[in-house]
Amino acid sequence: MRLENILALTKGTLYSDPSVNFFETIAFDVTKVKRGSIFIAHNPSDIPEALSSGAYGILFDKPTQIADSEVAWIKVNNIDEALKRLLRFYLLEKELQVYACDPITVYLASAISTPKNVCAIEGNVAQVWEKLASLEKSSIVLFSPLLTDSEIFIDTKPMIKSNASTITVVEHTLFETSFVYNDIFYERQMLSPFFIPYLEELLFFYMTMKIEFQIKNFAKIGHFIPTFTNDKLETKEFGSSDHVVIFEPLLELIDAEIDFLEERASWSKTLYILPKVLKTPRTMGIKNILFYENTEKIVTLLQNNSFHFALVAGADKMILNPPRPRIQQLEMEF
Numbered sequence: 001m002r003l004e005n006i007l008a009l010t011k012g013t014l015y016s017d018p019s020v021n022f023f024e025t026i027a028f029d030v031t032k033v034k035r036g037s038i039f040i041a042h043n044p045s046d047i048p049e050a051l052s053s054g055a056y057g058i059l060f061d062k063p064t065q066i067a068d069s070e071v072a073w074i075k076v077n078n079i080d081e082a083l084k085r086l087l088r089f090y091l092l093e094k095e096l097q098v099y100a101c102d103p104i105t106v107y108l109a110s111a112i113s114t115p116k117n118v119c120a121i122e123g124n125v126a127q128v129w130e131k132l133a134s135l136e137k138s139s140i141v142l143f144s145p146l147l148t149d150s151e152i153f154i155d156t157k158p159m160i161k162s163n164a165s166t167i168t169v170v171e172h173t174l175f176e177t178s179f180v181y182n183d184i185f186y187e188r189q190m191l192s193p194f195f196i197p198y199l200e201e202l203l204f205f206y207m208t209m210k211i212e213f214q215i216k217n218f219a220k221i222g223h224f225i226p227t228f229t230n231d232k233l234e235t236k237e238f239g240s241s242d243h244v245v246i247f248e249p250l251l252e253l254i255d256a257e258i259d260f261l262e263e264r265a266s267w268s269k270t271l272y273i274l275p276k277v278l279k280t281p282r283t284m285g286i287k288n289i290l291f292y293e294n295t296e297k298i299v300t301l302l303q304n305n306s307f308h309f310a311l312v313a314g315a316d317k318m319i320l321n322p323p324r325p326r327i328q329q330l331e332m333e334f
Helices: 003-010 042-051 081-090 103-109 124-132 194-207 252-263 296-304
Strands: 025-027 037-040 055-058 072-075 097-099 118-120 142-145 165-173 175-181 183-187 224-227 243-248 270-275 289-292 311-314
Touching: 003 072, 003 081, 037 042, 037 252, 042 055, 055 081, 081 124, 103 118, 103 142, 103 194, 124 252, 165 194, 175 194, 194 252, 194 270, 243 252, 252 270, 252 311, 270 296, 289 296
Parallel strands: 025 037, 037 055, 055 072, 097 142, 118 142, 243 311, 270 289, 270 311
Antiparallel strands: 165 175, 175 183, 224 243
């Protein structure tokens, strides 16, 4: 990318008189800087390493010492805003077909193999850039406005949907589903029935767009995660106990998951542990609901309340198995 284009798009100020006017690559990670790169310096302390690796340019928005006048030092007001403008310009040439959908669909798409010209993305501008950079022209992209800034893209369309039932559920528990789709039997998939309507819409989209796909591993989607435990909250093998703590990191999914558990597990004692930001008239009307101010309180709430299922919002399952502190070995002199 030419220096003059970067300056125009980022509205940056050039603080040097460099001998270069073109950059081969854009690097966000200092370990990936190559000769001819422009380095995006979110962390100014990485700049010396970027220079020693051959960076031709430094894009920064924090106070920084100009160390080499041969390098293009470009100061912007806000790196992320500048990157959005750069990315929009870069994507113009790719003519991507971008479809907006919900977060669950993005996560499901990540568990399904598709051709290289189809991808689902999430994350900040730098993460999106890294993934989109390798896409070929006219590729198909799925994203959720809840996970990725929609201003990155020039033109987006809603994902094509259908209300038709195309998946036949043969057998299920709260956390596993055996189903038939297009005359293929998928046995004991690590996928809760909660996700089936979303999967149905995604597969319909693939079929409509004539995209070949192959289901891989739903266990890695990272949502509505069941962790089986004993009375002491010690983790057990899947399906080996009648105490299950369900972790959901994305708060936007909690209302739907509460409705699902209220309908599908009405026979059980279900506990809901939510951050105080979700304390609303709706949640206040639900039985067995508790709120926490910090995640350190979650284990105590689980220990002090009986349950069959406990839905924990906004926390990671690692709170049940925190890493043990290292014991420093003392050197003794004899």
